[in-house]
Amino acid sequence: GKGVTSWEELIKSVRADVKGTKTKLRLGAASGEWKAMVADEAARVAFAKNIKKILEKNKLDGIDLDFEWAETEKEYEDYSLAILKMREVLGDKYVFSVSLHPVCYKISKEAIAAVDFISYQCYGPSPVRFPMEKYCSDIQMALAYGIPKEKLVAGVPFYGVTKDGSKKTEAYFSFVQDGLITGPAQNEVTYKGDVYVFDGQNNIRAKTRYAMDQQLKGMMSWDLATDMPLNDSRSLFKTMVEELGR
Numbered sequence: 001g002k003g004v005t006s007w008e009e010l011i012k013s014v015r016a017d018v019k020g021t022k023t024k025l026r027l028g029a030a031s032g033e034w035k036a037m038v039a040d041e042a043a044r045v046a047f048a049k050n051i052k053k054i055l056e057k058n059k060l061d062g063i064d065l066d067f068e069w070a071e072t073e074k075e076y077e078d079y080s081l082a083i084l085k086m087r088e089v090l091g092d093k094y095v096f097s098v099s100l101h102p103v104c105y106k107i108s109k110e111a112i113a114a115v116d117f118i119s120y121q122c123y124g125p126s127p128v129r130f131p132m133e134k135y136c137s138d139i140q141m142a143l144a145y146g147i148p149k150e151k152l153v154a155g156v157p158f159y160g161v162t163k164d165g166s167k168k169t170e171a172y173f174s175f176v177q178d179g180l181i182t183g184p185a186q187n188e189v190t191y192k193g194d195v196y197v198f199d200g201q202n203n204i205r206a207k208t209r210y211a212m213d214q215q216l217k218g219m220m221s222w223d224l225a226t227d228m229p230l231n232d233s234r235s236l237f238k239t240m241v242e243e244l245g246r
Contacts, residue, residue, distance in 0.1 A: 028068070
């Protein structure tokens with residue numbers, strides 16, 4: 001396909017190929033100075049205004065923030081204030097969401113109210129996140145905290161992690177391409193000498209069904225680039241879409 005040299009060109013490429021749906025900018029930060037930024041009121045205002053300019057310039061429908069991760073009460077407070085400032089600056093015209101995790105979900109009630117929805121990353125480099133029981137308990141934990149079910153989007157992984165806790169990750173499609181996937185019930189492989197756990201098709205189906213039974217807002221995954229193509233029978237996303245359509 002056509003190569004792109006900047007994220008702005010990538011946005012144009014996506015818009016040309018994807019019609020009839022909203023397009024958001026996702027801003028993720030797992031390091032750097034984001035905690036210092038959200039701790040400063042002037043910086044929060046400048047950040048929100050700059051995001052709005054980008055959305056306007058590129059005709060985007062909204063912004064998703066994935067700042068990883070607040071750890072202290074002060075950091076949660078600061079991040080919550082940044083969320084509130086973002087909504088104040090953006091107004092109601094734009095879709096605004098944040099991505100949280102079972103280890104980091106305690107933003108303020110006001111911040112929860114300010115966003116349109118919250119994607120909830122029920123996965124990670126730790127293998128303890130993958131079993132169905134943990135997925136269910138993590139979702140219930142978020143609901144009990146006060147995140148409304150109609151705002152909660154459950155996240156599932158399209159990759160595997162090492163079972164021994166060493167936190168290596170590998171794409172699901174790598175397991176398929178190496179001929180390691182033998183059926184939809186499989187959730188473990190040995191890949192290049194390491195044992196990996198992952199969510200196979202049956203697990204993805206069960207997790208999707210649980211989210212539907214809990215009447216959550218929807219599902220998300222990380223990420224499509226690590227899955228098989230949608231027209232492949234082994235695609236995890238295909239399985240998710242099929243279950244959502246039942």
